Amino acid sequence: MDSIHNTVVPDPFTTSLEKPHNTSKLVKLLSKDETNQVLTNKVNDSPVNPKSSYEAGFKKYSKEANQNFSRHKRAARRDDKKNTCSLYIQTDPLIWRHIRETFPEHTDPRKESEVNEKTREEILSLIAHHVTAVNYIYRDTKFDGRSEHRNIKFEVQRIKIDDDSSCKCTHHHCGDMNQFCLENIDVSNFLNIHSLGNHEDFCLAYVFTYRDFTGGTLGLAWVASASGASGGICEKYKTYTETIGGMYQSTKRSLNTGIITFVNYNSRVPPKVSQLTLAHEIGHNFGSPHDFPQECRPGGLNGNFIMFASATSGDRPNNTKFSSCSIGNISNVLDAIDDNKKRNCFTASAGAFCGNKIVEAGEECDCGYDDNECQDKCCYPRIISIEDRQRNINATGCRRPRGTECSPSQGPCCNGDTCKFIQPYERELCKTESDCSMSSHCNGKSAECPSPQPRPDKTKCNNGTQLCIKGECLGSICLEWxxxxxxxxxxxxxxxxxxxxxxxxxxxxxxxxxxxxxxxxxxxxxxxxxxxxxxxxxxxxxxxxxxxxxxxxVDADGPLVRLMNLLLNKQTLLTVAQWITEYWWAVLLMSIAFMIFMGLFIKCCAVHTPSSNPKKPPARRISDTLRRPMNTLRRMRHPHGAAGRAVPVPGRSRPDRSGRPTSSQAGPRQGYGEGRGQYQAPKELLFLLSNWQPVEK
Incomplete structure (x- = not known):
């Protein structure tokens, strides 16, 4: 999928989706992330050896671990249908570095911890916005095959954020370096690294990165199949055999994975494009290839659909919709899950999930699962420690301690030391200026960053190719004229x-x-x-x-589809049928000639094919046939006689054999070797005969 410039945002996306540096959490997270990328929650965790972190992490979501938190879950939906896909999101060190460098004070050592906290909040906000945008798309799409599949949701259950400290080598030793830190990784290898982790406890697992892949690639994901082939949603962690350097090697992988990147040709991808990229890659996980045929990629004023091979701009009516082709493909996979042909990992929506670091409905704050993840003294984690329980017997997960005003998990304008709102006189910058908006500072009234003042409409943005409209880079430069x-x-x-x-x-x-x-x-x-x-x-x-x-x-079809269209389209088949009808005699002659050719070809191959039958003559070498083709033809005509006697050569006299014994007297001829038309006694029999001695009675 390829990148595109800034785009217009449809109405459903205009609320709090395009707000960089607004690290306030969404009050309501409707669904789970559907991208094909993995983001991690724990710093410095290597994705290729996830066992240690997963052994503890996966137990978090067991039935026993959640029994005491049922009172925090949202009220049940009007039906208990299992239509929710759980997400694991991991961010790599490159996106950490990019977002951290957007803060002016990132070079100040005295504010290192403060900038790191802002970076985490910004990344969490980025994840929440993308998951919400994807939920808008999938929730409003009816994937009706043989069964009704509606209101598909995505809910984030775990987030892992890798900072760039895992990319630093100490004393020339890089043994523990995060694999996502490696340079010059193409998109396929990047996805393979992510797939090495065990993600079977989640419906999908995605990685968000800021890596500029070659060819303008924005995302990659494993495609599901209704036939039961491996890949896509709900896939288990299992062993696959692959060929590496001509050798077969078995490797365990999770193919319910995908990745997306936020940079393309050295430019930051607009939020709407990255959100549609995530929806596109999740569409692959759900079983949809790129849109095909032409009816499902119309272009024009209405634009192309989500599963078009190249990224869409997002400002056309079709850009946020699935085509009928994609809906049919996804419906087939969902039907296969209902028929138990594929593993079903969909669950009933649990509402707010305390411990995923995203503040959702019913939560005051959310700093993580336990004390290892929660570094926020203004918020209780999901699992209350013994010390916190002793200080406050009524302590509850995702709630603030008594006497606190806010938690940094709620937004960047909360002081993590005092648990109070940051006051205006402190001039705390919470959002940097952009092409279409001014900078913003904390106002002392909320933990969230106030909305910035927009620049005047028709201000040039996006390198002079667009204009600002209501604080966002949405309009074309053509509007100026x-x-x-x-x-x-x-x-x-x-x-x-x-x-x-x-x-x-x-x-x-x-x-x-x-x-x-x-x-x-x-x-x-x-x-x-x-x-x-x-x-x-x-x-x-x-x-x-x-x-x-x-x-x-855009190569939306691929070479195999193009070849199929060339050979099997209706016009080609009709032309061939008309030619056969008109030139039937030529077809008959070609058929006879083809059968004669195949007969000669098979005969020729039979002469040169070794046989284990001792009564068959030895196979003739290709070089002999090339030197003396007539000898081969004679052998084909006299296959049995040729093996027992020499073939006379023109111009030579036949040697006198009158004084030699017959073949029955002399025994079998020598020189053909084992298995080449010469019978030899089995080695076991020869051994027994050599050691045989008469037994006296």
Missing amino acids: NLQACSLNSHDKPDINKRELCELACQNGTDICRSTREFAEKVGLPTGGISLRPGSPCDNFQGYCDVFLKCRA
Whole structure:
């Protein structure tokens, strides 16, 4: 899946989804994360050796561990249908480093712990926003196959955040370095590293990263199959055999995994694009390949659907919907789960889950599962320690101690030392400025960061290719000239080159679509106009701009599908049928010639194929046939006689054999070796004969 520039956000996403550095937790998390990426909750934990962390972590969600917390769960839904997919989210050190560096004070050693806490809160907010956005999409989609599958939800059960301390080597020793720290990992190997962990206690496990993969790849996930093939949702941790260097090797993997990245061609991916990427990769986990055929990827004004092979911009009606093809594929997998053909790991929604570090409905705070995860003295973890119980016999998980005003888990404007709101006079920066918004400081009234003041509408953003609308980079630069954005395409201009397709274009109402290069001087633009950013859609959303700003067609089908379409489409089959009807005699002659050829081919192969039958003549070597092809033909005509006598060669006299014994007198000829048409007594029999002695009676 390929990246795209900033996009318009539909109404369901406009509430608290596009707010970087707003680390306040969502009051209500509707569903679980569906991306194909893994994010970790515990710092410095290596994903390729997860046993130690999982042995303790998986017990957290057992029945026994949750018996005392049922009173904190939300009221049961109107039905008890199991339609909730549990998520495990892990973030790697690269995204930790990127988010940490966005804070101005990240270089100040005196504020290291404070910046680290802000980074964790920002990452948690990022996860919550993406899971909520995915829930909006899946909740409103009816995956109705033979059974009704509706209101699919995703709930985060565990989060693991890796900081970059696990990437530092000590005394030239890197044995314990996090595998996600390695440089030059392609997207396939990155997913394989994640898949080595045991994630079978979760429906899906995803990793969020800030790694710029080659080819503009934004995500990767294992695809589920209704036929029962391994991969996708609910897959167990099991052994798979693979070929490495020509050798077979068995490896245990979890194929209910996926990954997404937040960077593309060295640019941060807009929030809406990364949210749709997560929904796209989860769609693979649920059994949907890329949209096919053409009816399910229409493009045009309505745009392409979620499972289109390239990332969509998010501002078209179809961008947040599944096509009928995808709905059918996903419905087949869900039907297979209902029929017990695939493992069913869906559960009834448990509502708020205390211990996942996300503040949900009914929770005052959420700092983690136990004291090992919770470093917040302003909030009780899910498991109350003996010391906390002695200090407060009424202590309850995900609640604040008496006398506290807030918890840092609620947002960045809570002082973790005093458990009080940060006052305005402290001038605490909680959100940095962006292209479309001013910076924001804590106001002393809430733990959440106040909404920043938006910059004036039509302020240029996204490297001058878009305009700010209500504090977000949503509008096209064409609006500045009272024009509408459009996309150049090769259908209207067959002679247009790939470079021109990556130029930003505008149109006036129903006027033709023109590149900004054509009117650059009139509006004060540099000569050559404005180019789209790498990863942007081009050619009417049928391609994307690469790093050289050339439009590359999206290979949504793959070579096998293209070959199938070439050979098996209706037009090709009809043409072949008409030709056979008209030239029936040619077909008959070709059939006879083919049968003669196959007969000769089989005969020739039979002469050169070794046989274990002692009555058969020895196999002839290919080199002998190439030197004397006529000898091979004679042998094919006289297969039995040729083995027992020499074949006369023209120009030579046959030697006189009158004085030699017959074959019956001389015994079997020598020189053919074991198993080459020469009978030899078994070695066991020879051993017995050599040691045989008469027995006296």
